[in-house]
Amino acid sequence: MNSGNAMQILKETPADDMPVEGFLRLVQIVGRKANPAKNQAAIPPIIPISKTSFLSGVKKGIFPAPVYLGERTPLWKKSDIRRFIEQS
Numbered sequence: 001m002n003s004g005n006a007m008q009i010l011k012e013t014p015a016d017d018m019p020v021e022g023f024l025r026l027v028q029i030v031g032r033k034a035n036p037a038k039n040q041a042a043i044p045p046i047i048p049i050s051k052t053s054f055l056s057g058v059k060k061g062i063f064p065a066p067v068y069l070g071e072r073t074p075l076w077k078k079s080d081i082r083r084f085i086e087q088s
Contacts, residue, residue: 023067023075030054046081 024046031045047054047063057063064084066074 022078
């Protein structure tokens with residue numbers, strides 16, 4: 001997906017339900033389909049793109065950078081994601 005299409009989708013994505021403070025995991029940002037075999041409920045995306053596209057955008061500086069809770073636990077500040085959506 002090119003960045004122009006992503007920006008159009010983001011402008012249509014409401015961020016009003018999201019609390020201002022706290023952290024988000026990657027699955028909460030890009031969403032997930034339900035998986036009954038693993039007993040996992042669907043999670044609607046805040047930014048509706050693939051995980052790979054989002055992480056690529058983070059590396060390129062398009063999306064906000066994460067903070068790390070541990071060596072392998074990236075989290076994104078809700079305020080950074082909200083600010084990104086509002087500025088897009």
